[in-house]
Amino acid sequence: MKQAIKRTIVVGTRQSALALTQTGQVIEQLKAVCSEHNLPYDFEVRKIVTKGDRILDVMLSKVGGKGLFVKEIEESLLNKEIDFAVHSMKDMPYSLPEGLMNGAIPKRVDPRDCLITNGGLTFDQLPEGALVGTSSLRRASQLKHIRPDLRMESVRGNIDTRIRKLETEGFDAVVLAAAGLYRMGWEDRISSYVPVDVCVPAVGQGALGIECRVNDSGVRELLDMINDPETAFAVQAERSFLGALNGGCQIPIGAHATLLEERAADGSLQLSLTGIVGSPDGSVLLKETRLGTDPQRVGIEAAEALRARGADRILAEVGG
């Protein structure tokens, strides 16, 4: 029998353990789709070192924010050195360069933040004045807002480094996205979850984004098979919110959208989005929730409601 000639798809990723693991998981999903539909594709992983990986000792917000992790990867896509790239959605800047697009958003895992503590504490059980490690202004703002006694300190590095610092640097707790721990198979390290009404997650947290070239129809058709329309719908609303607040950088912004069980009268999906903007010290925390059927609009409406309450001033103060 004649063998079809296979196209080898080169997949770009950062070289952190989390990036490699989630890229491997996406490739496994695609391989299953290929064998089910008899599609002639092979996959090869190409590791890319980004500027964000080289600068690990500075607070992210001081060195230019999220774009640091994707610029080199996007250049490799445009140069055709790679054919698609797997990103943590929350690390993707709002706007993609001309010629690139988000080809798929697979099903989201748990979007919540979680605590790693000694002795399995919940947020409410943290002792008075506890030292909490996070490099995220969003987490610092929201946690200090309800617990002004907490001392927040920056902790950077890969997930395993941050967990190690719980012991080596005397933290009472380290805050991480649950999603990263699940993907690594380290969920047994999670002491407790921070409810989304206490700490609204980062835009896109728990979701992946798969970036590809707009004109690569083969890759686009393939990626479309692992797209999860409901996740994509919610993430679109969160990213619309981010875009409406000009939030490309590491700033104290969070948004969480969920689909409502009930459809609108005309049968379309409905979603609810809660967005926050806060000051890094937690003294100000603005929160708004909007419902609707158009994700773009819901994001913009929540952003406008926050802007009307002074969100721009807070963002300008932190240099967002």
Ligand SMILES: NCc1[nH]cc(CCC(=O)O)c1CC(=O)O
């Ligand atoms: N900021 C780094 C980062 N980017 C993506 C994840 C994993 C969670 C996810 O995919 O949303 C993490 C770690 C963390 O925030 O704890």
